[in-house]
Amino acid sequence: MIEFRNVSLTYPNGHQGLKNINLSINDGEFVVIVGLSGAGKSTLIRSINQMVKPTAGELLIGGENTLKYSDRKLRQFRRNIGMIFQNYNLVKRSSVLRNVLAGRLGHTGTLRSILSLFSQADVRLALESLERVGIADKAYQRADQLSGGQQQRVSIARALTQQPKLILADEPVASLDPPTSHAVMKDLKRINQEDNITMIVNLHAIDLSMQYADRIIGLRNGEVVFDGPAASVSEKTFEDIYGRPIKEDDLVGDVSNG
Amino acid sequence: MDKQKRIPIIPLKQKLFTVGVLVVVLSLYAAASIFTGSSPARFMNGIPEMFNFIINDLIPPNWxxxxxxxxxxxxxxxxxxxxxxxxxxxxxxxxxxxxxxxxxxxxxxxxxxxxxxxxxxxxxxxxxxxxxxxxxxxxxxxxxxxxxxxxxxxxxxxxxxxxxxxxxxxxxxxxxxxxxxxxxxxxxxxxxxxxxxxxxxxxxxxxxxxxxxxxxxxxxxxxxxxxxxxxxxxxxxxxxxxxxxxxxxxxxxxxxxxxxxxxx
Structure with missing residues (x-):
């Protein structure tokens, strides 16, 4: 269970990224955060694993205020949180397998990891993760030789290899074409259901949000303006969240068999 | 609206700046030339001496x-x-x-x-x-x-x-x-x-x-x-x-x- 209590975040330049957020997210939920660009979606998701640190309030995970963690405790805490980025953030010159093994770094001693002495169990886990996203055959290729969709799957495999309790995905499909977007969203949904991993995903495409989310949280100007089950959401809800009529650009397109 | 006014391709400020930089560089060059006692003329006169040195002294090498x-x-x-x-x-x-x-x-x-x-x-x-x-x-x-x-x-x-x-x-x-x-x-x-x-x-x-x-x-x-x-x-x-x-x-x-x- 993740609880935001009066969480605010002001950037050093004075911009207020989050304003007094109160939320609680249950284990195993598939939550989609929607909002226009600049609404604070990324800030909200990144404040959970403190890639950006909230400046006020409490962020309770498993009852502990994680904002008080020391550097060391924070690193241990991050081990259990997978993260997926819009631009995949793979080390392009490294092999796919090595990228996926990065998911074990938090569990591997510094010296062992630098000498690449990952245990066989870790290597097997990495390969299994790649198998689950369907690209185990690419393990020894360089990451930059893969297509965008494949690279995003590598980054999902990296997150899976952490054996996390929670996965944060920051615009995971914004750089992908519609069929690939659906495929990646299906992967995330499947992982959420099979492993009961809590999934928090930022999206701006309305149809994707409605199709894959259990629950939708709407942000505008750093504030929560909507929070409810996906089933209760209509296009009208999105118009309220976005503060403007829905446009063609807000949809990915219905290519659900991608 | 005075349509007669010429629209500059390079703004005046930038022109002045460029000229200023040029003046500074040229005066630095002049100063260097005066203080080291070198001049383009002396530089040119030295070239034949260089060839003489190479032909008379360096050639042939002691293999x-x-x-x-x-x-x-x-x-x-x-x-x-x-x-x-x-x-x-x-x-x-x-x-x-x-x-x-x-x-x-x-x-x-x-x-x-x-x-x-x-x-x-x-x-x-x-x-x-x-x-x-x-x-x-x-x-x-x-x-x-x-x-x-x-x-x-x-x-x-x-x-x-x-x-x-x-x-x-x-x-x-x-x-x-x-x-x-x-x-x-x-x-x-x-x-x-x-x-x-x-x-x-x-x-x-x-x-x-x-x-x-x-x-x-x-x-x-x-x-x-x-x-x-x-x-x-x-x-x-x-x-x-x-x-x-x-x-x-x-x-x-x-x-x-x-x-x-x-x-x-």
Whole structure:
């Protein structure tokens, strides 16, 4: 269970990224955060694993205020949180397998990891993760030789290899074409259901949000303006969240068999 | 609306600035010419003398002198190779300390940067004189001097490469809970590897040339015999030294350049 209590975040330049957020997210939920660009979606998701640190309030995970963690405790805490980025953030010159093994770094001693002495169990886990996203055959290729969709799957495999309790995905499909977007969203949904991993995903495409989310949280100007089950959401809800009529650009397109 | 007014292609302010810069550069040039007592005329007059020197004094080289030149060139090469290799090893960790995107601890970053700036202000020749005084005449002084000299260059080049890498992978490793060494090893190092190797080879080229000169102050290598022969006005031998050095340096530069091209 993740609880935001009066969480605010002001950037050093004075911009207020989050304003007094109160939320609680249950284990195993598939939550989609929607909002226009600049609404604070990324800030909200990144404040959970403190890639950006909230400046006020409490962020309770498993009852502990994680904002008080020391550097060391924070690193241990991050081990259990997978993260997926819009631009995949793979080390392009490294092999796919090595990228996926990065998911074990938090569990591997510094010296062992630098000498690449990952245990066989870790290597097997990495390969299994790649198998689950369907690209185990690419393990020894360089990451930059893969297509965008494949690279995003590598980054999902990296997150899976952490054996996390929670996965944060920051615009995971914004750089992908519609069929690939659906495929990646299906992967995330499947992982959420099979492993009961809590999934928090930022999206701006309305149809994707409605199709894959259990629950939708709407942000505008750093504030929560909507929070409810996906089933209760209509296009009208999105118009309220976005503060403007829905446009063609807000949809990915219905290519659900991608 | 005055349509007659000319619309400038370059704004007046920018024109004035350009003219100002030109004036400053030209006056610096004039000052340099006056203070050094050199003038374009004197420069032109010197050219025929140069040809006379080459034709009358340097030609023909004393071919049999290669017996002395060759071992000295080998020593020069060894000084360059050893000092570069050591600098390549030591520069890597320090480079990460000197890169602002990796080392975010300002109390550590600023002293490291400052120390490196100081190190880089010392010319290689002064380093050589210093180490000749410390460890005595010979190749060892040259190795020390070039080690510190190349350390300065390499750290500068590598730390700036590190600062230019894609931050995405670093962020991803940080998000998995990796510590700073793991972030460097998995996220940063693969990204700078080609440049790291390329810069190392480049510094090796620089060092081969620098170590030729270091002999002048007693730090071993080919410079040592060049200085001896010059003080004896033994131009045939000097020509031979120049000839062999030219061939040696050309071979090393060509090899290193073609290697570097393949890497990046």
């Amino acid at each position: 049999s002198y290669y017996e002395r030149v060759f071992p000295a060139l080998l020593e020069t090469w060894n000084i360059a190779l050893l000092s570069t290799s050591l600098a390549v090893v030591f520069s890597l960790p320090i480079s990460f300390l000197a890169a602002g995107n990796i080392n975010k601890k300002l109390w550590l970053y600023h002293p490291v940067r400052f120390a490196l700036n100081v190190l880089r202000t010392i010319p290689d020749m002064i380093l050589a004189v210093m180490f000749v005084a410390i460890v005595g005449l010979g190749a060892l002084a040259g190795v020390y001097a070039l080690f510190f000299f190349s350390l300065g260059i390499l750290i500068k080049l590598i730390s700036e490469t590190v600062e230019a890498i894609d931050p995405g992978p670093l962020e991803a490793i940080r998000a998995t809970g990796g510590n700073i060494l793991q972030i460097i090893w998995f996220g940063a190092l693969p990204q700078i590897l080609p440049q790291y190797v390329s810069y190392s080879l480049y510094v090796l080229e620089i060092n081969v040339r620098a170590s030729l000169v270091l002999g002048f102050v007693g730090a071993g290598g080919i410079g040592l015999i060049l200085k001896q022969q010059m003080s004896l006005f033994n131009y045939g031998n000097i020509a031979m030294i120049i000839f062999i050095t030219f061939i040696g340096v050309t071979i090393i530069d060509t090899l290193s350049t073609s290697l570097r091209k393949r890497l990046v």
